[in-house]
Amino acid sequence: MTSRVKKVVCVLTLVMCIGCAEQKIIDRLGVVNLIGYDxxxxxxxxxxxxxxxxxxxxxxxxxxxxxxxxxxxxxxARNKINLKTATKNVIGQLRVVLYGEPLAKEGIITLTDTLQRDSEIGTDVFLAVAKGSAKQLLSENNKPKMNIGEFLFHMITKNERRGLVPSPTLNRFLNAYYRKGRDPVLPYLEHVKGEIMITKLALMKDDRLVGTLGHEQGFFLKTLMDNHKFDSFEVKLEGNHLKPFYTSKSPNLFITLSNISSDVKLKLVDAKTPLFHIRVKIMGQMEEISQQMDLQEKEAIHALEREASRSLKKQYEQLIKRLQELQVDPVGFGSEYRSSVRVKDFSSEKWRGMYEHAQFEFDVNVRFTNVGITS
Structure with a gap:
């Protein structure tokens, strides 16, 4: 056997041994994709x-x-868990971190800050609040064959991209927490009829859970935070504002918009008050309407657009009132104030005192890109 052939044989043998060794290591690894804290x-x-x-x-x-x-x-605690398992748990594929509600009400920054200090964990990990305890939410999962970590990751991803959930990544949370004039917001998970669902948005004051928003107000909050796209949203309209095009005895009718795009512009117009002007543009296809209307007339469609704009403006005003009552600013009005006024001694405490008395003027414009069916 020549020297060259010996070298080739040695290299192939080494490669085969390494491959076998890696396979054995993979078999002994527990890949952590979800952590819950209580x-x-x-x-x-x-x-x-x-x-x-x-x-x-x-x-x-x-x-x-x-x-x-x-x-x-x-x-x-993770070190203790390793003492209970036959596999070595690795955390490089972590996707979701859950905080039990009682813990979230006390504050989560200590645990959250620890995540960013771990070089194995990426900043795109999703954070969420669990109703009750994180352990209970995971233990009550009625789909034992399902990888619950992957399921929650994909569910949050879907609703973050075209749903009602603002981006809940570790990076976004820490950016909002450390930036003066903005508060974090996270998805709120709970069991509903045996299924894990995103039922609300968790409003954080600094790092403490102080309240929640339902799906409807979650839509309005997300449209104020940035420009977004949504799959669909239902809007409630008052029938008496739509005469003579609407003659039903029912006081309300509902329209469903799909393929929605939102555009928002915030402007500080009076630093002393402070007073903000907010322009919101909502465009979408009117996919369905709950009551009979003659949509062949353009004026009827314009009447629907005007009533939808009026209805959404009212909802935005109610949302802002709710946020002011809780003293939370997930939209980032304080950050906008700070960048516009350039206050040297600006602090979160000072802004919360101003935010309580701040005023907001809304200009809401709803436009239909197409008109669908009547149910």
Missing amino acids: RIEQSDATIRTTIVAYQESQESKETTTITEATNNTSKG
């Missing part, structure tokens, strides 16, 4: 950490396990 009251621990990890075998079969441990720090 506040507990024990003599020796204050934090309960629940992890969801999956393991792939040589037969390409995937098994998912849920393990928990308690300690005073998140990493301490």
Whole structure:
């Protein structure tokens, strides 16, 4: 055997050995894609950490396990979890972090800040609040064969891209928390008839949960935060504002808009008050209307657009009132004020005092790109 042939044989043998070694390592890894945190009251621990990890075998079969441990720090709890499992848990594929509601009400910045300090965890991880406890939400999952971490990740992704959920990434949360004049907002998850759903948006004051918004107000909040696209949204209209085109005895009618795009412009017009002017443009296809109307007449369509604009303006005003009552600013009016006025001693505390008395003028314009069916 020549020297060259020996070298080739040695290289091939080494490659085969490395491949076998890597396969054995993969079989012994638990890939963590979800972590849940809860506040507990024990003599020796204050934090309960629940992890969801999956393991792939040589037969390409995937098994998912849920393990928990308690300690005073998140990493301490994760070390205890490793003592309970036969696999080595790795966190590089973490997708979702859940905070139990009682913990979220106390504040989550300590645990959240720890995530960004871990070099294995990316800043695109989703954060969310669980009704009750994170452990309970995961334990009540009625689909045991489903990888709950992947399911929640894809559900939040879908609703973040074209639904009612503002981006809940670790990066966005920390940016809002550390930026004076803006508060974070996260999806709120709970069980409804055996299914895990995003039922609300969790409003955070700094890092503490102080209130929630339903789906409808969630739509209005997201359209104020930036320009977005939505799959669909239902709008309630008052029939008495649509005469003579609407003759039904029902006081209200509903329209469903689809393929929606929103455009928002914020402007500080009076720094002393302060007073903000907000222009919102909503464009979408009118896919369905709940009552009979003659949509062949252009004036009837214009009447619907005017009433939709009036109805949405009222909803925006109610939303702002709700946010002011809770002293939360997820839209970032404080950030807009700071960049416009250039206040040197600007602080979150100072802005909250101003925000309580701030005034907002809305200019809402709804336009239909197409008219669909009548139900």
